[in-house]
Amino acid sequence: MATEIRVPTLGESVTEATVGKWFKKVGDAITADEPLVELETDKVTVEVPAAGAGTLAEITVKEGETVNVGALLGSISAGGAAAAPA
Template sequence: MATEIRVPTLGESVTEATIGKWFKKPGEAVKADEPLVELETDKVTVEVPAPAAGVLAEIVAKDGETVGVGALLGMLGEGSGAAAAPAPKAEAPKAEAPKAPPPGQQAPSAPKPAPAKAAATDANGPAVARLAAESGVSPAGVDGSGKDGRVTKGDMLSAIAAVQAAPAPVAARAPSSANEAAL
């Protein structure tokens, strides 16, 4: 029998959340209370645990989607994962097929979300805001991979790693004497 994975009540005034990241893929075995998905709201980032042990049979809400409290996130089936493994392989070509025809159309549309993203940095969520404050990296300069060009926690972590990996600019040494300044 399949078990539904639903968005839990997140707070009195919180009515929706954005799917941050799925920790498991369809067909993978899951233990009871093991984190399955990360949800981000304006106020908190929360992990939704598995309601029971089994196999992640289906992901209904994809990364970056906005879902309401009580919405269906996915389905958890019984078993060890071997029976459900072929299903993701069948779904993978379907997901890639729509992406293949419009690559020429996607390239021009990619810059369009950037101004809206830069104007609404608080729409990216609390995890992004926290990482931006801690690292000094502005979300406005990061290309968002989330819904509507939103910057995700993963986008920020990648941007921070890139900034930290870049060599620091070498400052010119100030002359220590008048003779050095003349040279």
């Protein structure tokens, strides 16, 4: 089962952020709480940690793109390796 990576709440008046940098690429192994992506706003720069361990399965927003709070950034597949086709 995949775990979604979403833009967290960034502050009371902040509604959007720009994806600054991805620290991992698709297929990389991830540990829980490891920083995955850096988001930049006019007030703060924040790192979004992994909600769980697994493999970075998908990146849906590229560096430099603007996203709203709650937007899907990517997903993590369960386990230490990408799922093999059946």
